[in-house]
Amino acid sequence: MQYEAINQGQCTILQIKEERFDAKLAPSFREVVGKLSEEVGSHLVLDLTDVRFMDSSGLGSVMAVYKMLRGKQISVVNPQRAVKELLKLTRMDKLITSYDSIEDAVATMA
Template identity: 45%
Template sequence: MEISTSQHAGNLVIHIHANRLDAASAMTFKQAVEAALPDKGAGIILDLAEVSFMDSSGLGAVVAVHKGLHGGQIKVVGLQQAVQELFRLTRMDRIFQCHGSVNEAIKA
């Protein structure tokens, strides 16, 4: 799994470059995101625009990263329909702020 980071208006954006976030990639995702975090107390914007499929293991990895932020917040952006539906069905859309784009997340 490949990730990249960028800064937008002082926010760390982590871009996930994979079409699946599932049991096979969840641990790699978690380790890669945690390694990219300069400050465990900061919030991040997680760009999932390329992820077209996520299962419970992938969602669990996102939750684990969230817990590891020690009070920092994750905003998720670019959710494709299937991933957005998973967030809605599991009510994770009440835990994570979901936005259509990085710019929307920054303005929120």
């Protein structure tokens, strides 16, 4: 999985640099977040700017990470239309807040 992790105060920003978040990517996503879990502050921000498609495996891995990081806030930034609709359809938008920019997501921790 192509990604970049940036610590910014209490926030860890994980930029996913892939177009497809599917069954092929899901295991490595869980592995990366598992390794980062010790370093994640109180807020994990998933930057989905590059993600054009997410299937149920990708969605399931995000939910697994949500459970793994219990007690920490998880947000998504700039989800593309298809991803945003999937989050809404599955009601995950009730658990994971969506923001238009990293700055907006980080500002919630200020």
